[in-house]
Amino acid sequence: MPVFDIFLLEAVVNGILLGGLLALLSLGLNLVFGVIDVVWICYAELIMIGMYAVYVLHVQQGWPLVMAMAAGIAVVAALGALMHQFVIRPVLSAEPINQLLVTGGVLFFLQAAATLAFGIEFKNLGVRLPPVAIGEMSFSLPRIIAFAVALAGVVATYLLLTRTYIGTAIRAISQDRQIMPLMGVNPNRVFVVTSALGGALAGLGACLLVLQYDIHPAIGLSFGPIVFVICVLGGLGNMLGGLVAAFIFAQFISVGGFIFHIEWGYVIAFAFFIAVMFWRPQGILGGK
Amino acid sequence: MLAVSKLGAGYGSFQALFDVSLEVNAGESVAVIGPNGAGKTTLLRAISKLIELSAGEVTMEGRSLKDVAAHEVIAHGISQVPENRRLFARLSVEENLKMGGFLPAARPKYGERLAFVYSLFPHLKERRAQLAGTLSGGEQQMCAIGRALMSGPKLLLLDEPSAGLAPVIVQSIFELVKRICAEGFTVLIVEQNIRQVLKVVDRAYLLETGRIKSSGTSAELLASDEIRKAYLGI
Amino acid sequence: MSRATLGVGLVLLLALPLSGIGAYPLHLIIMCVLWSYVYTSWSIMGRLGLVSLGHGAFLGIGAYMVVMLWNHFGVSPWLGALAGIALSVLVALIIGIPCFRFRIVGHYFALVTLALTEVTRLVIVALRDQTGGSLGATPDTALAQGASVSLGALQFSSKIAWFYVIVAFWLLGLWVWHRIDRSMTRLALEAISQEEDAAASIGIDVTKSKLFVTVVSAVMTSIGGVLYAQYQLYINPDTVSGIGISLQIVFGVIAGGMYVMLGPTVGAVFTLLLAEGLRLALGEHFSKFPALDLAIYGLLLVLFIIYMPKGILGAALERWHKRRATRPVPAPG
Numbered sequence: 001m002p003v004f005d006i007f008l009l010e011a012v013v014n015g016i017l018l019g020g021l022l023a024l025l026s027l028g029l030n031l032v033f034g035v036i037d038v039v040w041i042c043y044a045e046l047i048m049i050g051m052y053a054v055y056v057l058h059v060q061q062g063w064p065l066v067m068a069m070a071a072g073i074a075v076v077a078a079l080g081a082l083m084h085q086f087v088i089r090p091v092l093s094a095e096p097i098n099q100l101l102v103t104g105g106v107l108f109f110l111q112a113a114a115t116l117a118f119g120i121e122f123k124n125l126g127v128r129l130p131p132v133a134i135g136e137m138s139f140s141l142p143r144i145i146a147f148a149v150a151l152a153g154v155v156a157t158y159l160l161l162t163r164t165y166i167g168t169a170i171r172a173i174s175q176d177r178q179i180m181p182l183m184g185v186n187p188n189r190v191f192v193v194t195s196a197l198g199g200a201l202a203g204l205g206a207c208l209l210v211l212q213y214d215i216h217p218a219i220g221l222s223f224g225p226i227v228f229v230i231c232v233l234g235g236l237g238n239m240l241g242g243l244v245a246a247f248i249f250a251q252f253i254s255v256g257g258f259i260f261h262i263e264w265g266y267v268i269a270f271a272f273f274i275a276v277m278f279w280r281p282q283g284i285l286g287g288k
Numbered sequence: 289m290l291a292v293s294k295l296g297a298g299y300g301s302f303q304a305l306f307d308v309s310l311e312v313n314a315g316e317s318v319a320v321i322g323p324n325g326a327g328k329t330t331l332l333r334a335i336s337k338l339i340e341l342s343a344g345e346v347t348m349e350g351r352s353l354k355d356v357a358a359h360e361v362i363a364h365g366i367s368q369v370p371e372n373r374r375l376f377a378r379l380s381v382e383e384n385l386k387m388g389g390f391l392p393a394a395r396p397k398y399g400e401r402l403a404f405v406y407s408l409f410p411h412l413k414e415r416r417a418q419l420a421g422t423l424s425g426g427e428q429q430m431c432a433i434g435r436a437l438m439s440g441p442k443l444l445l446l447d448e449p450s451a452g453l454a455p456v457i458v459q460s461i462f463e464l465v466k467r468i469c470a471e472g473f474t475v476l477i478v479e480q481n482i483r484q485v486l487k488v489v490d491r492a493y494l495l496e497t498g499r500i501k502s503s504g505t506s507a508e509l510l511a512s513d514e515i516r517k518a519y520l521g522i
Numbered sequence: 523m524s525r526a527t528l529g530v531g532l533v534l535l536l537a538l539p540l541s542g543i544g545a546y547p548l549h550l551i552i553m554c555v556l557w558s559y560v561y562t563s564w565s566i567m568g569r570l571g572l573v574s575l576g577h578g579a580f581l582g583i584g585a586y587m588v589v590m591l592w593n594h595f596g597v598s599p600w601l602g603a604l605a606g607i608a609l610s611v612l613v614a615l616i617i618g619i620p621c622f623r624f625r626i627v628g629h630y631f632a633l634v635t636l637a638l639t640e641v642t643r644l645v646i647v648a649l650r651d652q653t654g655g656s657l658g659a660t661p662d663t664a665l666a667q668g669a670s671v672s673l674g675a676l677q678f679s680s681k682i683a684w685f686y687v688i689v690a691f692w693l694l695g696l697w698v699w700h701r702i703d704r705s706m707t708r709l710a711l712e713a714i715s716q717e718e719d720a721a722a723s724i725g726i727d728v729t730k731s732k733l734f735v736t737v738v739s740a741v742m743t744s745i746g747g748v749l750y751a752q753y754q755l756y757i758n759p760d761t762v763s764g765i766g767i768s769l770q771i772v773f774g775v776i777a778g779g780m781y782v783m784l785g786p787t788v789g790a791v792f793t794l795l796l797a798e799g800l801r802l803a804l805g806e807h808f809s810k811f812p813a814l815d816l817a818i819y820g821l822l823l824v825l826f827i828i829y830m831p832k833g834i835l836g837a838a839l840e841r842w843h844k845r846r847a848t849r850p851v852p853a854p855g
Contacts, residue, residue, distance in 0.1 A: 039629045041575075041769075090828045096628050097573045101776060102827040104769045109820030115813035165390055172376045172387050179374045181358035182336060182367070184391040184439065217813075221765055225640040232633045263648040270641040274617070277634055281624040 008258065010137040015254030017139070017147040019247035021208055024150035025223075026230045026242035027157060028201030032080075034237035035174040035194045038088055038099045040080075042107035044224030046199060049110055050076040050206025051215045055123055065127070072210075073203035080199020081192050088195075089188065107220070114217035122214040129211075146208035153204050154243065157197070170194050174237075226266075229273045235286025245284055249273070289314045289349055289474055290335070290366070290443055296343030297334040303342065304330040305498045312443065312476050317469040319485045320478045321509075322495035323519075328478040329371050331495070332447050335476075336368045337361050348443070362391055365442030371451060373432040377421025381412055381431050384420050388438030397440060405434040408467070426457035433464065437473075444468065446477040450484065462488050482519045486510050535689065539682040548681050554794045555685075555692045556749060561774045561786030562695040563742035566702050567735055568772070569780045571627065575768045576617070576635025579642040580610045580740045582763030584747025586646055586653060589661045589757060594652065599661075603748040607741050613638070614740035615733065622732040636765060643764040658758030661751065677752060684753050691749060692787075695742055699783050702735065773823045779833025788835040793819070 029043050040046070053075045057068035087106060091098050129141040161167035173180050173190050180187050213219070230249050234241025252272050257265025276284065290312040298304040304327040312318045320328055333339045335346055337358040346353045348364045356364065367388075375384050385405060389398045406413040409430045415423065420431055429449055436444060449465065450458040458481065466488045469475055479485040486492060486506040493503040494515070502514065509515050539548060564577050587606030591597035597605075617638055621631055647655050663677065678684055751757050760766060770793075778789025797815045804811060830837050 039633070087824055087828075094827075094831065097571075097632065098827050098831060100629050100632055101573075101772060102824050104772065105820045105823030105825075105827065107769065107820065108773070108816050108823065112813040112815075112817030112820060116811060116817065120812070165386070165395070168379070168383055168386055169390060172379060172383075175376045175378055176374055178338075179370055181338060182362065182370060183387050183435075184359055184362040185387075186357070186359040218766075221760075225636055225765060228633050229637045229640075232630065232637075236630060236633070261648070263644065267641060267644050267648055270637055270644060273637055274634075274641065277626075278620040281620060281626050281630070281634075 006136045008255070010139075011254045011258035012251065013137070013139065014143070015251040016247065017143045018254060019250035020147035020150040021143075021205070022226070022230055022250050023243045023246035024153050024201065024208070025205045025227045026234065026246050027154060027239055028198040028205070029227060029231050030234070030237055030239045030242045031157070031170075031201065032194060032198040033231070034239065035170055036084070036088070036092075036191050037096065037174075037237075038092075039103070039228075039236075040083075040198070041100055041103045041224075041228075042083075042110060042220075043202060044220030044227060045107050045110040045114075046076050046079055046083075046202045047206045047209065047223075048114060048215070048217065048220045049079060050203040051210040051219075052114060052118060052123075053203075054207055054210050055125055055215055059123075059126060069207040072207055073200050076203030076206060077196045077200035080202065081196040083199075084192055084195035089191075111217050111220065118215075118217065120217065122216050124214045125210050127211055140212065142208075142211040146211065149204070149208055153201065157201065160197075166190070166193055170197075226269075229270065233273055233276060233283055235283030238283065238285050241283055241285030248284075290476065291347045292331075292335065292344070293347070294344035295331070295334060295341055295346065297330055297339055297341050299330075299339070303498070305334065308344070308495070308498075308500055310493050310500065310503070312474060314442075314474055315472060316491065317465075317475040317477070317489040319489040319492040319506075320476070320495050321480070321482045321485060321492050321519075324480060325497075326495045327498045328480075328495055329447055332368060332445050332476075332478055335361075335445065336366065362439050362441070363393065366445065367436040367439050367441035367443070368445040369429075369432045369436045369447060369449065371447040373428045375420040375423075375428055375431055375435070377419065379420055380417050381420055381423070382416040384431055384435050385412075385438050388435035391439050394439045398438075401438050401440060405437055408437075408464075408471075409434055424457075425453045426460060429453065429457075429461055430464065433468070437468075441473075443474045443476060446475065448479055449477065450479065450481045458484065482515065483510075536686075539685050545681060548685065550794060550798065552681060552685050552688055552753065554790050556688050556746065556753070557774065557793070558787035558790040559688065559692040559695045559749075560743060560746040561771055561778070561790050562692070562699055562783075563739050563746060564771045565775045565780055565786045566699055566742075567739045568775055570732075570735060572732060572736065573628075573632050573772070574635040574736075574739075575632045575765065575772065576638040577739075577743050577771055578639035578763040578765065578768040579613060579635075580743035581747040581750070581767065582639075582642045582646060582759065583610050583613065584744035585751040585757045585762045586659070586747075588748045589659050589751050590652060593659070593662050599748065599752060603745065606748060607744050610740045610744035611737055614737050618733045618736045619729070622729040636768070639763055639765060639768050643759045646759040646763060653759075656759060658756055660756050677755075688749060688753070691745065696783060696787075698738065698742065702738070703783070770819075773819060775833070776823065776831075777826055777833055779836030779839075781832065782835050782839060785833050785835045789833065792834060796822075 025047070029040060033039055050072045054068045054072040057063040057071055058065050063071070083103070083106060087102055088099060091102050127142070131138045132141050132144060161171055169180070169185050169190050170193070173185070173187060177187055180190070226249070230245045231242050233249060234243070234245030249269050249272070252269035253265045255265075256268035257263070260268070280286075292308060292310045295308040296303060296305055308331060310318070310320070320331060322328055330339070334341055337353060337356060348366060351364065353361065353364065376387065379387070385402060386398070389395060389401060394401070411427060412430055412434060415427065420428065423431060433446070433449070446465065449461050453461060462484050465475065465477065469488065475489070477485060477489060486509055489506055491503065491505050492509050494501045494509070502512070504512070538551065560581065564574065567574055584603065584606040587609060588599045588602035591602040591605060592599055617634065620626075621634060626634065646653050653659055661677070747762055750762065774789035774793050775786045776789070777792050778787065779785025796818060800815050800818070804814070826833065832840060
C-alpha cells in the first residue's frame, strides 16, 4: 500500500470543505451568544425552516433558485429578530438557563410546525450538479460552492462588524451593555439587529445545506448538536474560536469516517470534544 | 441650559437623592462636590436617564426630559463621561471614539470631530489603533472624555474624572478639564477631590447624603468654614 | 395539602388496577407514572442549578444495556440493569468530575451534557449490527406458552404487575428526592448556587456534593431506562436517547414545577393529558394534524418559562401559601 493515499487526501480536503460550512453555521450561534449571552438551542431548527423556505419558493412556487435563497435568508433573519423580541426579551433578566430553555420551546414548535406544514417525507431541492474530479479524487460541486460561499459569508460578517457603526455597536455592547445608552444606542435595537444577523447567517447556512441534503422536520436534531459542540469547543461566544474548532472537528469527522465507518467519524469527533472538555473546559480559544 | 428641579431618585426601595435642585448656564463650569456615597453618581445617572426619577424634573434648554428614554438623552445635547471611564476594552481607541459619534446626527461631522479630539489629545492619536484596555489610567480618561465629545454635546457631564488615578495624573486631568471649559464647553462635573475641582470650575454645589447643603462660587466655597473644616482639613 | 389527603390519594392509586379499568387507560397511567419517576430523577439535579440536557444518555444506557445483554448473551436483566447502572455512574463521573472541578455551570454544562446524549445516540446507531440502529430493538421474549411471569427475565405479561413495580419505583424516587431535600447536600448546594467561592471557603466540598447528586440522578434515570425497556418491549435510539427526549424531560419538569417534590409528577400528568386530550378533541382528524401536541408543548414551554417559571404546581402552591398568610387571624376567646 503506497505511503501516500490519495483517498486520505480526498478525505482531508473534504474535511476542509465541510469545515468551511460548519464554520459559517457556528458563526451565527457564537455571534448571538457573544453579544446577547443567550444560547439559541433551536438554532438548527431555524436552519431547517430556512431550508423549507427555499424549497417552497423554488420547487413549489417556481422562483429562480438564487431569488428563493435570498428570500430564505430574509425569512430566517426575520425569524431570529422576532424570536428575540417576543420570546427571549421577556426572559433576559431571568436566569440564563431559562433563556436556553425558552428557545427549547421554540425548537419543539418549529419542528411541529414544519411537520404540520410539510409532513414527514424527505423533500429534496432536486438540484443535480456534477462532481468535480481532480486526479483520482472526486468532490461534490455543491460542497465546493458551499465552502466558497461560507467563506464569503464569514468575511462579509467580519467587515460588517468592523467597518460599520452598527457592527461596532454590536461588538461594543458585548463588552459593556450598561453604558450603551450614553452613546445614543438603544440596546434592545442592537440585540434585535444581532438576532437578525444571526438568523441571516443561519439562513445562508440553510441555503448551502439544502443544495446537498434532503429536508425533514427533524433534521435539526442531526446537525444541531454538532454546531453546539463546535461552538463550545472553540469557546462559546468566540467567533474566531468557532472557526478554528469547525475545521478541526470537520477533520475528525472526515478522516475518522474514512478510516473507520462514516458513522464512527461522528462518534470520534464527539469523543474528541469530550476529551477537550477535560483538558480545557472553556474551549480552545475561550477565556474565563 | 440645564435645570434640575426638586429631583428625587434612588435604586429600588433605597432613595439616594432628595429634593435636589441645581442649574447650569451655557458656557459655565459647575461642580457637584461631596463625600463618598453622597449620591453624586446617582445624580448624573438621573440626568442621563440611566435611572428613573422618583420626583422632580430635569429640563435641558427648557425642554423636559421626563419622557425621554436613556438612549435619547444624547440627542438633546447631553453627553456623559461615566465613572471609571467605562471604555470598551477590546475596541481600539479610534473605535471607542467612533462609538461616541454613533448618533446619526453626529455622523456627518465624524471627521472634523475626530480631528478636534486628536488635537486636544495628541497622545491618543499616536495610540489610535491600540486596544483601549491596554491604555494607562490617564490615557483612558482622555479617551473617555474624547468619546463623550464626539457627539458634539452642548453639556458635558463628568463623573469623578480623577477617581482611581495617580496624583500626578490627576493634576493633568484637571488641567484638561480646565482646557475643555476654556474651549467653551458647558461642563457639570461631579467630584470627591474638592480642592482640585474648585480651582477649575466657576461654581459648585455641596451634596451630602442626598441633599444639597450649600452652593456658591468656587471662591466662596473655598473660603467657607464649613468646607474648610469638614473637607479640606483646615 | 395534608398528609391525610396524600395518603388517601395513594391508596386510591394503588387500588386503581383492581377497579377494572381497561388496558389502554391502565397503560397510559403506567407510562405517566414511569415518566413521573424519570422526571423526578432529573429534577434532583435540575433544582440545584445543574440543568442537564443529557439525561437521554442515562436512559439510553439503561435501556440498551439490559436488552443487548439479554438478547446477545442471555444475561438476566437484573444483572444487565446493574451493568447499565455501573456504566451510567462511570459516564456521570467522567462528565461530572471535570465539569465541577472547573466550575462549568449554566449553559456550558447544558451543552456538554447535550454532547453526551448525542454521543450515546450516535454510538447506539453506529453499532447497528448489535443494536438494530434506528430501527430499534426488542428484548427476546422469555415467556413460554401460557407463562405470565418470568422474574429472571424481568418480564410480566400482565400490566397490573408492571403497574405496581413502576409505582414502587416512583415512590422510591420521591423518597430519594425528599431525603436529598432534607440533607446537608441540598443546603450545601444552595449555598453553592448563591456563592460558590464562599461555600467552598467554609469547607463545603463543592465538587463532591455536585457529583453525589449527579450520580444519584444518573442511577435513578438509568433504572428508568431499564423499566421502560422491559415494560414497553421496544426501544429505539430516538425515544430513549438524544436531545429530543432530554428536552422533553426538562419541559415536563418545568411545566409541573422544578422546586416541588410532586412537581415533576404533575408535569408528567400534564403532558399526558395534553396529548390524550388533543387526541380526544380531534377525534378522527387527529392523524391529519401530526405533531400538533408537539407544537402546543413548544408554545406552552415558552409561555411557562416567561409567565410561570415555577411551573403549575409551584405557582399553585405559592398562591395557596400567600392566601394562608393573608388570612385574618381569628380573635382570641
